[in-house]
Amino acid sequence: MANHQIAVIVSSLRRDSFNRKMATALEKLAPPDFVFQHLDIGALPLYNQDDDSNPAESVKHLKSAILAAQGLLFVTPEYNRGIPGVLKNAIDHASRPYGQSVWAGKPAGILGVTPGTIGTALAQQQLRSVLAYLDVPILGQPEMYIQAKDGLFDNAGNIAEGSRKLFQSWMDQYAAWVKKHAA
Numbered sequence: 001m002a003n004h005q006i007a008v009i010v011s012s013l014r015r016d017s018f019n020r021k022m023a024t025a026l027e028k029l030a031p032p033d034f035v036f037q038h039l040d041i042g043a044l045p046l047y048n049q050d051d052d053s054n055p056a057e058s059v060k061h062l063k064s065a066i067l068a069a070q071g072l073l074f075v076t077p078e079y080n081r082g083i084p085g086v087l088k089n090a091i092d093h094a095s096r097p098y099g100q101s102v103w104a105g106k107p108a109g110i111l112g113v114t115p116g117t118i119g120t121a122l123a124q125q126q127l128r129s130v131l132a133y134l135d136v137p138i139l140g141q142p143e144m145y146i147q148a149k150d151g152l153f154d155n156a157g158n159i160a161e162g163s164r165k166l167f168q169s170w171m172d173q174y175a176a177w178v179k180k181h182a183a
């Protein structure tokens with residue numbers, strides 16, 4: 001059985017990030033042939049078009065990891081009703097030089113968690129807009145606007161029983177989405 005390599009982009013650099021914790025917990029609900037690789041977007045320089053002809057090693061690494069992946073998983077907080085700058089920086093890096101974007105055609109899923117009541121909805125909508133421009137096919141449903149509340153995770157860091165069905169359903173549909181695009 002061929003593995004499905006998934007590039008995971010968590011756009012919080014915070015040590016105790018809820019979003020990273022959620023990504024890690026979600027991965028445990030994936031089919032056994034799915035392999036997840038977290039991309040280090042915090043080490044990237046700020047994008048500067050002058051560097052297109054001489055990209056940093058971290059940029060080359062980012063682009064080759066995306067190229068090698070069969071799917072993308074974005075897990076993002078919302079910063080001031082938009083996506084964190086660290087994520088937009090990574091997206092811009094991997095979209096350039098002009099004509100050498102590595103995003104096109106990679107099936108993607110998007111989730112986010114916040115203590116706030118709208119569950120990262122505005123950041124996710126902004127991300128959808130940017131990725132659509134880059135020709136990334138994005139799983140439309142189910143949407144996952146998660147509010148961080150006590151009891152979301154169990155003591156072992158898994159998605160707790162009360163939310164497990166919701167996350168399992170999302171993962172099942174995401175996995176089918178990735179496989180459909182790989183076929």
Ligand SMILES: Cc1cc2nc3c(=O)[nH]c(=O)nc-3n(C[C@H](O)[C@H](O)[C@H](O)COP(=O)(O)O)c2cc1C
Binds near residue numbers: 012013016078079114
């Ligand atoms: C600069 C900044 C802006 C924020 N703006 C929003 C926001 O627009 N909406 C929201 O729900 N939470 C907002 N928050 C709160 C974050 O959702 C919260 O810090 C969350 O824990 C960040 O995700 P993380 O735990 O993965 O780091 C903001 C936090 C920061 C640091």
